[in-house]
Amino acid sequence: xxxxxxxxxxxxxxxxxxxxxxxxxxxxxxxxxxxxxxxxxxxxxxxxxxxxxxxxxxxxxxxxxxxxx
Amino acid sequence: xxxxxxxxxxxxxxxxxxxxxxxxxxxxxxxxxxxxxxxxxxxxxxxxxxxxxxxxxxxxxxxxxxxxxxxxxxxxxxxxxxxxxxxxxxxxxxxxxxxxxxxxxxxxxxxxxxxxxxxxxxxxxxxxxxxxxxxxxxxxxxxxxxxxxxxxxxxxxxxxxxxxxxxxxxxxxxxxxxxxxxxxxxxxxxxxxxxxxxxxxxxxxxxxxxxxxxxxxxxxxxxxxxxxxxxxxxxxxxxxxxxxxxxxxxxxxxxxxxxxxxxxxxxxxxxxxxxxxxxxxxxxxxxxxxxxxxxx
Numbered sequence: 001x002x003x004x005x006x007x008x009x010x011x012x013x014x015x016x017x018x019x020x021x022x023x024x025x026x027x028x029x030x031x032x033x034x035x036x037x038x039x040x041x042x043x044x045x046x047x048x049x050x051x052x053x054x055x056x057x058x059x060x061x062x063x064x065x066x067x068x069x
Numbered sequence: 070x071x072x073x074x075x076x077x078x079x080x081x082x083x084x085x086x087x088x089x090x091x092x093x094x095x096x097x098x099x100x101x102x103x104x105x106x107x108x109x110x111x112x113x114x115x116x117x118x119x120x121x122x123x124x125x126x127x128x129x130x131x132x133x134x135x136x137x138x139x140x141x142x143x144x145x146x147x148x149x150x151x152x153x154x155x156x157x158x159x160x161x162x163x164x165x166x167x168x169x170x171x172x173x174x175x176x177x178x179x180x181x182x183x184x185x186x187x188x189x190x191x192x193x194x195x196x197x198x199x200x201x202x203x204x205x206x207x208x209x210x211x212x213x214x215x216x217x218x219x220x221x222x223x224x225x226x227x228x229x230x231x232x233x234x235x236x237x238x239x240x241x242x243x244x245x246x247x248x249x250x251x252x253x254x255x256x257x258x259x260x261x262x263x264x265x266x267x268x269x270x271x272x273x274x275x276x277x278x279x280x281x282x283x284x285x286x287x288x289x290x291x292x293x294x295x296x297x298x299x300x301x302x303x304x305x306x307x308x309x310x311x312x313x314x315x316x317x318x319x320x321x322x323x324x325x326x327x328x329x330x331x332x333x334x335x336x337x338x339x340x341x342x343x344x345x346x347x348x349x350x351x352x353x354x355x356x357x358x359x360x361x362x363x364x365x
Contacts, residue, residue, distance in 0.1 A: 001100075001360060003108050003283070003350040011285065013108070015101045043076075043083040051083075051090035058093035058362075061100075065362050 002068055018064065022057040029056060096362060104360030105270045109327060110282065110349035115259040117230065118250025121147060122223040127243045134237040137257075138228040144252065145239065147224040156221050159214035166210040170203035232257045260343050262293060262332040264351035267325035273355045274298065280332045281359070284341070285348040292335045295353060299329040 004011040042048045125147035180196040233255045245251050262282050282291040306315045
């Protein structure tokens with residue numbers, strides 16, 4: 001388990017760092033999906049965005065856990 | 070018909086993603102919030118306060134600060150002059166009492182040989198009792214001599230266990246009093262890790278569970294085992310005085326308290342500095358299974 005990330009001597013809880021990392025990834029993913037025209041098939045875009053962000057966060061966490069630990 | 074179908078498809082797609090996100094969020098919550106791990110762990114060891122058994126001036130300090138010492142190794146010597154003199158004095162008393170006893174025994178034998186009529190029974194009894202008193206006095210003097218010898222031996226203070234001397238400021242010439250600690254010895258055999266776990270996680274921690282310990286600043290993991298869980302923590306509401314002092318502002322937010330869990334370390338990698346007080350992250354693996362993000 002990766003519990004904390006050392007940022008120049010400040011130890012942050014890992015989840016906070018993953019959440020920050022997931023933000024640009026989520027923004028990129030959303031831009032791609034928008035360009036692909038997927039948002040025409042979405043019922044409630046903000047709800048969809050929230051779900052997408054949580055999934056991205058899970059993906060980042062799972063990826064770093066499997067790569068780094 | 071077609072707009073209705075398209076609308077249903079849109080709702081379904083969104084809800085499917087929301088459902089997946091819900092599962093993912095639940096899993097993240099379980100992994101980071103509920104599995105038994107803590108960043109609030111400390112390396113700990115028993116610290117022995119090395120105190121002299123007798124008072125006196127420090128003649129020699131035989132170890133350096135932060136020295137690793139073995140059990141029985143001399144740590145410091147107190148000035149022996151006073152104790153050597155005390156031993157001499159006690160030995161002189163032993164010699165004198167021994168002489169007194171010998172005379173009393175001789176007198177006793179003489180009085181015993183004299184027949185009745187020449188010496189009174191009362192005088193014979195007196196000789197017996199004088200000899201017994203002299204024997205007891207000799208025993209007392211011998212005990213005093215042994216005590217003086219013990220005091221002399223105790224002017225050299227030895228390490229009671231293997232460990233590391235720490236925070237040594239003692240210098241020759243300082244006067245140290247019997248019973249007051251003058252240096253700290255970290256008992257190497259008692260090194261362990263204390264994990265402060267939220268009380269909400271205690272249900273998943275059992276003595277014997279394997280644990281993984283990572284020290285702050287050292288990526289190498291240590292393996293350990295839950296040894297025991299603390300028997301009690303302080304109740305702050307009952308801290309002072311005869312009656313309870315209950316905090317009135319406890320309506321909405323309550324924080325889980327933390328309970329120390331003692332982790333015994335199994336093996337320590339070469340070169341790892343296990344210094345009591347260092348911060349550690351402790352992950353307990355209930356039943357030998359590490360918490361996982363992917364497993365439900």
